[in-house]
Amino acid sequence: EAQVTQNPRYLITVTGKKLTVTCSQNMNHEYMSWYRQDPGLGLRQIYYSMNVEVTDKGDVPEGYKVSRKEKRNFPLILESPSPNQTSLYFCASSRVVTVGNEQFFGPGTRLTVL
């Protein structure tokens, strides 16, 4: 089944403890992206990647890192999580960027930083 997967789905951690949220897609998509969803703020783009080894900042990149060593994987790294990073995180992917391309979203990862 063509899909975007994220792990873990739920995570509770403490301030300062490094964590990684994995994202994988099996659709051979070039474009991948991370968003965070907060009540009243909607979805905000954190980082995106146009292709392997090409990443760029979205609207809210502070406190996050990403890497794109393989086409299918796009992990989100929080080196030193803080409580303001408590949020619902979505990974998405799409085919090579053309007009009107559909983003396919993962199921979400709910992160709580204590």
Add this chain to the structure above:
Amino acid sequence: AQRVTQPEKLLSVFKGAPVELKCNYSYSGSPELFWYVQYSRQRLQLLLRHISRESIKGFTADLNKGETSFHLKKPFAQEEDSAMYYCALAFAGAGSYQLTFGKGTKLSVIP
């Protein structure tokens, strides 16, 4: 700077009534606009894109460049339309492609 505004956080309508979810955008270039929907406990998924000019699940949306709007409409609401709706603007630059989402409108269809 690019911006997407969805003025209503919550919209409640009765079943069978018309629905209009508002979306206004701010972007100096040629906009790509989308509506995404998130049903309860499901993933965010594409509903409509302006480039296709299609009708999905009875919903339509027309890009009005003069009013910088991309409102989502349906003539007769159904209970299964209850969901969170996000308007999104995609914009491309040299080697970049970003999406900006509105804050979302929660549609509640009352039986």
